[in-house]
Amino acid sequence: MHLLLSQSINLFAAMLLIVVFAMISQRRILRVIHLFTVQGATLVASTIVVGYLTGQHHLYYSAAVTLIVKVILIPVLLHRVIDRLNVRWDVETLINIPTTMLIGIVLVVFAFNLALPIAKLSLSIARGTLGIALACFLLSFMMMISRAKAVPQVIGFLSMENSLFFAAAAATNGMPMIVELGIAFDVLAGILILGVFMFQIREQFDSLDIRHLEKLKED
Amino acid sequence: MILDWMLVTIAGWLLISLLGVACLRRTWLVSRLLFPAGGLLALVFAVLAVSALFSTPEVAELALGLPGLPFHLRLDALSAFFLAVIGGAGAGISIFAAGYFRHGEGTPPGLLCLEYHVFLASMCLVVLADDAYVFMVMWETMALSSFFLVTTNHRVPSIRQAGYLYLLIAHIGAIAILLCFGVLQANTGLYTFANMRAQELSSFWSSCAFLLAVLGFGAKAGILPLHVWLPEAHPAAPSPVSALMSGVMLKTAIYGLLRVAFDLLQLQLSWWGILMLCLGLVTALFGVVFSAVQADMKRLLAYSSIENIGLLFVAIGLALLFKAYGMIGLSTLALTAALFHVVAHAFFKSLLFLGTGSVLHATGERNLGKLGGLMRSMPWVAWLCLVGILASSGLPPLSGFVSEWLLLQSFLFTTGLPDPFFNMLVPVVAAAVALIAALAGYVMVKFFGVIFLGQSREKRLVEAHDASLLERIGLFWLAAVTVLIGIFPVYLIDAIDQVTQALVGYGLAVTVRANGWLVLAPISIERASYSPLIFLGIVGLGVVLAIVMVRLFYHGRIRRAAPWDCGFPAQTARMQDTAEGFGQPILQIFSPFFRVKREVPSPFDAHPQYRLESSDHFWYWFYLPIARVVERLAIIIAKLQQGRIALYLLYSFLTLIVLLVVIKR
Numbered sequence: 016m017h018l019l020l021s022q023s024i025n026l027f028a029a030m031l032l033i034v035v036f037a038m039i040s041q042r043r044i045l046r047v048i049h050l051f052t053v054q055g056a057t058l059v060a061s062t063i064v065v066g067y068l069t070g071q072h073h074l075y076y077s078a079a080v081t082l083i084v085k086v087i088l089i090p091v092l093l094h095r096v097i098d099r100l101n102v103r104w105d106v107e108t109l110i111n112i113p114t115t116m117l118i119g120i121v122l123v124v125f126a127f128n129l130a131l132p133i134a135k136l137s138l139s140i141a142r143g144t145l146g147i148a149l150a151c152f153l154l155s156f157m158m159m160i161s162r163a164k165a166v167p168q169v170i171g172f173l174s175m176e177n178s179l180f181f182a183a184a185a186a187t188n189g190m191p192m193i194v195e196l197g198i199a200f201d202v203l204a205g206i207l208i209l210g211v212f213m214f215q216i217r218e219q220f221d222s223l224d225i226r227h228l229e230k231l232k233e234d
Numbered sequence: 235m236i237l238d239w240m241l242v243t244i245a246g247w248l249l250i251s252l253l254g255v256a257c258l259r260r261t262w263l264v265s266r267l268l269f270p271a272g273g274l275l276a277l278v279f280a281v282l283a284v285s286a287l288f289s290t291p292e293v294a295e296l297a298l299g300l301p302g303l304p305f306h307l308r309l310d311a312l313s314a315f316f317l318a319v320i321g322g323a324g325a326g327i328s329i330f331a332a333g334y335f336r337h338g339e340g341t342p343p344g345l346l347c348l349e350y351h352v353f354l355a356s357m358c359l360v361v362l363a364d365d366a367y368v369f370m371v372m373w374e375t376m377a378l379s380s381f382f383l384v385t386t387n388h389r390v391p392s393i394r395q396a397g398y399l400y401l402l403i404a405h406i407g408a409i410a411i412l413l414c415f416g417v418l419q420a421n422t423g424l425y426t427f428a429n430m431r432a433q434e435l436s437s438f439w440s441s442c443a444f445l446l447a448v449l450g451f452g453a454k455a456g457i458l459p460l461h462v463w464l465p466e467a468h469p470a471a472p473s474p475v476s477a478l479m480s481g482v483m484l485k486t487a488i489y490g491l492l493r494v495a496f497d498l499l500q501l502q503l504s505w506w507g508i509l510m511l512c513l514g515l516v517t518a519l520f521g522v523v524f525s526a527v528q529a530d531m532k533r534l535l536a537y538s539s540i541e542n543i544g545l546l547f548v549a550i551g552l553a554l555l556f557k558a559y560g561m562i563g564l565s566t567l568a569l570t571a572a573l574f575h576v577v578a579h580a581f582f583k584s585l586l587f588l589g590t591g592s593v594l595h596a597t598g599e600r601n602l603g604k605l606g607g608l609m610r611s612m613p614w615v616a617w618l619c620l621v622g623i624l625a626s627s628g629l630p631p632l633s634g635f636v637s638e639w640l641l642l643q644s645f646l647f648t649t650g651l652p653d654p655f656f657n658m659l660v661p662v663v664a665a666a667v668a669l670i671a672a673l674a675g676y677v678m679v680k681f682f683g684v685i686f687l688g689q690s691r692e693k694r695l696v697e698a699h700d701a702s703l704l705e706r707i708g709l710f711w712l713a714a715v716t717v718l719i720g721i722f723p724v725y726l727i728d729a730i731d732q733v734t735q736a737l738v739g740y741g742l743a744v745t746v747r748a749n750g751w752l753v754l755a756p757i758s759i760e761r762a763s764y765s766p767l768i769f770l771g772i773v774g775l776g777v778v779l780a781i782v783m784v785r786l787f788y789h790g791r792i793r794r795a796a797p798w799d800c801g802f803p804a805q806t807a808r809m810q811d812t813a814e815g816f817g818q819p820i821l822q823i824f825s826p827f828f829r830v831k832r833e834v835p836s837p838f839d840a841h842p843q844y845r846l847e848s849s850d851h852f853w854y855w856f857y858l859p860i861a862r863v864v865e866r867l868a869i870i871i872a873k874l875q876q877g878r879i880a881l882y883l884l885y886s887f888l889t890l891i892v893l894l895v896v897i898k899r
Contacts, residue, residue, distance in 0.1 A: 109880055129894055156890070160883045168879070 020064055027061035028144035031181060032123070035154045035174060039119055040112050044102055044166050048093050051170050055085035058177055065184050074184070077195045081180070084199045089173060089206055096210050097166060100217055110161045119154050126150035148182035163224055165213045169206065176202055236282050237292040237309045237362075240317070243279045244358055247272060247351040254347025264343040265332050270704070272351055273328030279358070280321030286314040287732050293364065299371075306426050308364035311732040312497065315573065316361045316489045318729075322715060323481050323580040324354055330588045330708025331474035333701070334595070341386045346472075353379040353478065360486050366415035366425040369490075373411065377404040380483060383475040384467050396466035403463045407453025411490065414446035418498055430498045440501045447494040448510065454487035455543045458517045459852045465524075468536035469600065473591020476532060480539045481584030485576050488546055495554060496569075496737040507555025508656070510547050515666055518544025522673040523824045526680065527817035527848050529602050531590045534681055535583065538626065541674060542579045546572050548667060549641050552660075556644075557738055559652060566740045567756055568644040573730045575637035577719060578625060582634060585622035585712040586681075589615050592705055593685060596698035602681075602813035607690035611698040614706050616686040621713040623682045625720065627675035631766035631773070632720035636754070638671050639764060643756055673820070680816045689807035721766045724751045814846055821848065829854065 034054045041047050059082045066074030108115065130146035155178055159171035176198070220227035250272050257263045286292075286309050296305035309317075331350065335343050356375035363369035381404070385397035419425055420433040435443065453460040468476040495502070521541030528534040549572035556565035590600070592615045599605055609616040625632035645664035651657050690696055701709065719726045724746055731741030742756055749755050755763035799805055821828065828848040835842035874885075 125891070129898055132898070153887075153891075156883070156887050160880050160887060163880075 017068070020068055024061055024064055024068075024144060027057050027064070028147040028181070030057045031061075031151050031178070032147050032154075035151045035158075035178075036116070036119060038170070038174060039115050039154060039158050039161070042108075042112070044097055044164070047167055047170050048090055048097070051093075051174060052086055052090045054174060054177055055081065055090075058181055059086060061181065062184055073192045076192060080196065080199045084203055085173070085177065088203065092206055092210065093166070093170070096213060100166075100213065102164070102166060108161050109163050115157065115161050118157065122153040122157065123150040126153055145182060148178055151178035152182065165209075165216055169209045169213070172209075173202065173206070235292070236286040236289065237294050237307065240279060240282050240286075240309070240358070240362070241294070241296075241307075243275050243282065244355045246275045247355045250275075251348040251351035251355075254344040254351070256344070258344035259342050261336065261343045264347045265335050268347050269328050269332035269335070269350075272347075272354070273325045273332065273708075276321045276325035276328055276354065278321075280318050280325060283314045283317035283321055284729070287311055287318065287729055299367065303367055305368045306364035307359075307362045307368070308427070309362060311736040312489070312492060313361045315729065315733045316485060316576075317358060319485055319577055319580045320354070320357050320361065320482050323584050323712065324478065326581075326708045326711040326715075327474050327477050327481070327584055327588065328354075328708070329711065330477075330591070330705050333704030333706075333708070334472070334474055334588075334591055336595075341382070341388070346383070346386065349379045349382045350475070350478075353383060353483075357483060357486055361489055364427050366412075366419070366427075366430075370408065370412055370415070373408060373486075376483065376486070377401065377408065380475070380479055384471040384479075386472050386475070387470075390470075393470040396463075396470035400463040400467040403453050403460055407450045407460070410446045410450030410453065412450075414443050414450055414494065417443040417446065418494070427493075427498060431500070434500065437501060437503060440499050441503060441506070443499060444495060444503075444506050447491055448513070451487040451491045451494075452513070452547075455484050455491075455547075456517075456540050457513055457543065457547060458520055459856050461517065461521070461540050462850065462852060462857065464540055465528075465533045465536040468539070468587075469530055469532040473532075473587055473594060476535075477584040477587035477591075480536065480587055481580045484539060484543055485580055488543075488550070488572075488576060491550065492737065495550070496557075502554055502558045504555055504558040504653070504656070507551045507553070507558060508659070510551030510554060511660075511663055512551075514544045514547025514549075514551055515663055515670075516544070517541070517547065518670045519666065520544070520827065522670050522677060523820060523827050524848075524850070525677045526673060526820040527814075527828070529813045529817075530600050531593070531602055531605075531681065531685065532587070532600060534602070534677065535586055535590065538674065538677060539579075539583060541670065542575070542583065545638075545641065545667070545670065546575055546579075548663065549575065549644075552641075552644055553738070555651075555656070561650060562738055562740045563757075564644055564647055564650075565738050566734045566742055567640065567647070569734050569738060570727060570730050570742050570756070571637050571640035571644055573733060574633075574640060574723070574726060577726060578633035578637050578716070581712050581716045581719075582622040582625040582632075585709060585716065586619060586626065588705070588709055588712070589619035589622065592701040592709075593698075596700070597692075597695055599692075602684045604692050605685045605690075605695065606688045606692075606807065606810060607686070607695060608698060609686040611696060612686075612700045614700050615709065618706075618709040618713045619686070620682065621716055623678045625716045627678040628671045629675070630720075630764075631770040633716050633723075634720075636720060636723045636764070636766070638667075640756060641667060643762055646762075647757070676820070680813060684811075684813045684816065688810045691807050691810065721770060722751060723754050723766065727754070727756075827851070 031054060034050050034057065038047055038050045038054075041050060059078050062074050062078040062081060066072065066078065110118075126149035127146035130149050134143060134145045152175055155171050155174040158174065159168050162168050162171065180195075180198070216222075216227070250268050254264055254268055291308060291310035293309075294307045296307060299305045328350075335346055341349075353376060356372045356379060359372040360369060360376055363372060378401075381397055381401045384400055385393055387393050388397070415425060415430070417439055418430040418433065418435070420430075420435060420439070422429055422433070448457075449460075456464040464480075468480060471479065495506070518541045521537045521539070521544055525534045525537030525541060528537060549568050553565045553568035553572065556562070556568060592612065593605065593608060594600055596612060596615075597605060597608075621632065625634040628634040628638045642664060645660060645667065651660065700706075727746050728743050731743035735741045746754060746756060749763070752767055753763050753765045755761070821830070829851055831845075831847040831849070833843065833845040835844060
């Protein structure tokens with residue numbers, strides 16, 4: 016049972032990575048939000064497992080917070096935003112998707128290479144997954160760069176936060192509770208602000224395409 | 235004990251500044267209540283500082299500041315001396331400011347009250363600081379609060395530019411001072427002055443620290459080529475602020491230099507003295523020549539401040555030179571001259587700046603070419619300014635003479651220097667100092683003559699009103715101190731003795747006191763002596779005798795008659811000698827100093843306009859090339875900025891990747 020559970024952490028990690036790749040390759044905003052929800056759910060599951068295996072009960076609380084904020088609240092908010100803005104479908108990318116995937120593979124190799132010496136130092140149960148967490152982080156960052164619309168960028172940002180959370184759980188069995196709570200509220204506040212911001216962009220330019228923001232530059 | 239009371243006084247200033255914010259726009263309350271209260275506190279502060287001068291040093295540790303980094307304060311003779319100057323001159327300026335600040339001039343009066351008292355408090359804390367941390371925090375507070383005071387009329391673009399220039403140079407100076415402290419702590423990581431004193435630096439690192447200190451404090455003091463902010467900021471600021479900045483703030487730079495060169499550094503090298511001597515000399519000559527050709531009265535005074543700072547540098551350089559050769563007695567003499575001049579300049583320059591403030595308020599005119607004959611309508615300001623003028627031009631029996639006399643005395647004894655090269659150089663410097671003193675007199679004659687004497691150049695000047703009561707009190711206090719320290723220099727030298735004892739281990743008090751309070755003889759009574767009271771008596775007697783002779787033995791009446799008019803009867807007041815005309819000889823003789831732009835009208839012009847602009851070569855040789863380089867670099871750097879979020883994110887992404895690679899190594 017114990018062995019099975021510790022293997023399941025690796026499974027969740029692999030799922031996270033696949034989900035991030037799926038996000039990068041996905042053209043539709045609605046799907047990206049669904050994928051984000053799945054990512055959140057995977058994160059919750061892996062946190063619970065780590066908490067169970069290491070006997071650290073505060074991880075349950077952080078899993079609960081993650082569930083409420085990242086699986087329920089933020090996806091609902093995002094759904095509302097895209098309904099109100101009426102941008103359910105098209106996603107334009109700045110770099111075409113196959114190229115992005117190739118760069119993504121390079122990043123994953125880089126992340127594993129990077130995580131190897133750190134993972135050796137770590138005593139955590141999920142230390143093997145640190146490379147994956149880093150890879151997810153870099154991929155989400157790349158998603159932010161490669162998207163032209165505001166909503167997928169925000170999701171890229173949130174996914175980056177998820178990866179960080181996972182990395183913390185993987186490397187050190189989770190951050191202190193107070194830090195996690197703080198981050199959860201930060202993300203929530205951030206999403207609200209970004210929502211307002213998106214409406215403002217829309218009002219200003221009649222589009223959510225952030226390329227319009229280039230006009231704001233002073234010459 | 236005294237330090238505690240000083241801190242209470244400083245807290246009082248801060249309380250006043252908060253009250254100023256509370257009654258932001260109630261001009262009457264701020265000017266009639268808060269400013270005089272601040273002035274009284276300054277007076278209390280000066281008394282405390284004087285009593286501290288004659289007692290043992292005190293230290294304190296405030297619980298303010300960052301956790302684990304408390305504020306260390308120390309009150310020793312050097313800081314007490316400068317605190318007395320700040321308090322004494324600050325008192326007069328505050329009282330004057332109470333009558334000066336009026337409704338509706340840019341910044342609301344309550345805010346001015348805040349900035350002004352924070353400025354005062356930060357200057358005092360700079361001088362009290364005993365570690366680099368407090369020193370820098372207070373130094374920057376001082377720069378910022380004075381920046382806001384300079385830009386009181388911030389709606390005028392030229393004033394904003396002046397403020398910007400001031401802030402820029404103040405920050406260059408602050409960086410140099412910070413680096414200087416970094417060198418002084420010698421990798422121990424402890425920034426208290428006590429630790430710096432304990433370090434034994436090699437001559438290379440000592441020289442580094444010294445040069446950085448000269449650069450940093452020189453920027454604040456206005457030493458060449460970092461002087462450009464002075465003639466811009468002083469005319470831009472309201473007069474009490476210019477007075478405070480020129481009379482008092484510049485002295486904090488002198489304080490810092492003395493603190494680093496004589497107290498924190500354990501080693502003095504002779505070439506430092508020569509460097510400061512040369513810098514000071516060039517600055518003084520430059521300042522006095524430029525002040526001679528100015529047509530704006532506050533610019534004139536600003537350049538005159540540059541000149542006085544140059545003289546202070548000369549005196550300090552001389553003191554360093556003697557100290558390096560172990561000639562303690564002469565070093566003390568030069569240092570005494572410097573400290574005496576600090577006090578003298580603080581009072582007379584504040585007095586003159588405040589005088590220009592009264593003139594400005596009465597006439598609305600800063601241009602000397604449009605003033606004249608104000609002696610009749612503003613007798614109080616004119617007579618009190620005359621005191622400042624006499625002191626500033628170094629005439630006996632006032633304070634300016636004593637310091638210049640002491641400085642020249644210390645030059646006269648330089649023949650004992652072991653280096654023949656310095657032996658030849660120093661008399662040349664003495665001659666130059668004499669030239670500067672003479673030119674300073676010329677400048678002051680111009681200043682007083684064009685503003686107060688002769689006929690009014692404009693009709694409306696006749697209606698100019700004299701200064702208000704509070705303004706008069708402030709001016710009177712400054713003038714009284716100028717006269718008193720001029721007539722009784724022995725008492726001031728008694729006080730300076732405490733400082734020189736602490737800095738070079740020797741004082742003049744014993745030799746001076748041996749001759750009683752009437753005669754000042756710094757070396758010995760046989761070599762040279764000066765008795766201001768006797769001098770005053772003779773001058774007074776001469777005046778009385780002349781009046782009596784004229785009244786009794788000559789025809790005895792005052793005749794009013796037309797002067798000889800060169801055969802041209804239609805003379806107007808505009809035909810009097812102008813400021814430009816008065817400065818013309820200097821402009822011709824020292825023409826390589828200036829970059830002159832002259833517009834001479836053609837003889838057939840019906841409305842001839844003569845325009846003359848003399849500007850500073852340093853702008854074109856030093857500042858504009860730097861500005862061009864910065865601009866070019868900025869254009870290159872601006873290419874990074876494309877306004878695309880994806881690109882900005884890419885920058886941080888690449889930075890992250892590079893950092894990760896570096897860490898992995």
